[in-house]
Amino acid sequence: MIAFIGLVLGILIGIVWNVNIPDKFTPYMSVAILACLDSVFGAVRSLLSKNFQPDIFISGFFGNAVLAAGLAYLGDKMGVPIYLAAVIVFGGRIFDNFAIIRRLLIEKARSL
Amino acid sequence: MSKLRSQILIAIVLMILGFMLSYEYKVLSKKYQSTPTTDVNITEEITQLKKQRDEMTKKITELQDSVSKYETEATQISGTSQETLKQLNDTRMLLGNVEVQGQGIKITITPKANLDKNPVGSDKLSDRLLIYLINELNFSDAEAITVNGIRVTYRTGIRNAADYILVGDDKVSPDSVITVLAIGNKDKLLTGMDFQGEFNDFKSFSVVTYARVDNITMQRANKSISMQYAKAVSK
Numbered sequence: 001m002i003a004f005i006g007l008v009l010g011i012l013i014g015i016v017w018n019v020n021i022p023d024k025f026t027p028y029m030s031v032a033i034l035a036c037l038d039s040v041f042g043a044v045r046s047l048l049s050k051n052f053q054p055d056i057f058i059s060g061f062f063g064n065a066v067l068a069a070g071l072a073y074l075g076d077k078m079g080v081p082i083y084l085a086a087v088i089v090f091g092g093r094i095f096d097n098f099a100i101i102r103r104l105l106i107e108k109a110r111s112l
Numbered sequence: 113m114s115k116l117r118s119q120i121l122i123a124i125v126l127m128i129l130g131f132m133l134s135y136e137y138k139v140l141s142k143k144y145q146s147t148p149t150t151d152v153n154i155t156e157e158i159t160q161l162k163k164q165r166d167e168m169t170k171k172i173t174e175l176q177d178s179v180s181k182y183e184t185e186a187t188q189i190s191g192t193s194q195e196t197l198k199q200l201n202d203t204r205m206l207l208g209n210v211e212v213q214g215q216g217i218k219i220t221i222t223p224k225a226n227l228d229k230n231p232v233g234s235d236k237l238s239d240r241l242l243i244y245l246i247n248e249l250n251f252s253d254a255e256a257i258t259v260n261g262i263r264v265t266y267r268t269g270i271r272n273a274a275d276y277i278l279v280g281d282d283k284v285s286p287d288s289v290i291t292v293l294a295i296g297n298k299d300k301l302l303t304g305m306d307f308q309g310e311f312n313d314f315k316s317f318s319v320v321t322y323a324r325v326d327n328i329t330m331q332r333a334n335k336s337i338s339m340q341y342a343k344a345v346s347k
Binding site for chain 2: 021029037055058
């Protein structure tokens with residue numbers, strides 16, 4: 001519940017607060033968001049599998065975001081679209097995690 | 113890690129995620145809203161600008177007419193200033209600030225691609241060749257020159273800009289037919305153009321034709337000339 005409130009609060013802050021992040025960072029932020037979403041899906045999955053560990057989630061959340069944004073930045077500097085690697089890996093993992101979440105939820109519903 | 117602490121930390125992390133998501137959404141939607149550069153908009157803008165330009169040209173002509181009227185009136189009051197007015201008009205003519213007419217020659221540069229002949233290589237008319245041609249005309253005592261109707265004055269710069277050649281502030285396409293008009297002694301100008309090898313550098317990509325013309329009318333230069341840095345030396 002607290003987590004959900006935090007998410008809603010964050011969305012509201014983003015809408016209301018006019019923060020000016022330079023335009024050049026926008027592409028890196030998109031990749032970072034993808035990495036963050038991957039961590040969230042992973043957290044939901046582990047929550048359903050009852051092996052959720054907050055410290056692993058938090059470190060993964062920030063670590064993946066920084067790594068993805070860093071790779072995108074490095075790719076930009078080298079002229080190689082490395083961000084595609086992050087998109088493919090995190091995109092694939094999101095779908096995998098979603099498939100597992102779906103199965104766990106269905107199994108849970110069946111056992112009721 | 114206590115349960116409450118970890119829940120608060122997760123809430124903070126998700127708050128960051130929520131902020132990033134909504135911020136990104138806001139930035140991207142703003143970006144799409146602020147790009148109304150459709151063809152229709154550009155065409156409308158061009159039409160409006162053309163209209164504004166025509167109106168401004170009309171206003172300038174009216175103002176010039178009233179200035180000439182005042183000048184004439186002033187010379188009538190004071191007979192001594194007639195010579196000054198004549199000098200002023202001569203200077204204006206030299207600067208390209210008045211419409212002029214007279215005999216001269218017409219040079220037409222037609223790209224071979226337009227004539228459906230196979231051009232040699234991918235050569236095109238360049239700024240340097242245009243400058244060369246204008247220099248040759250000046251050498252043959254041309255008194256006024258236009259390139260595709262654009263008046264070339266002593267302050268007109270010519271240079272390549274992407275796929276175009278800029279003559280002053282106006283664009284000339286090297287892929288289309290370019291007409292250069294020059295007012296002066298038509299025979300002298302023609303002799304200058306007849307000089308052997310005059311158009312050698314043009315031959316690979318274009319066909320150059322030239323002929324005497326008895327009456328050429330040239331528009332005034334559309335740029336006002338002013339000196340900001342050069343000052344007359346006081347004796």
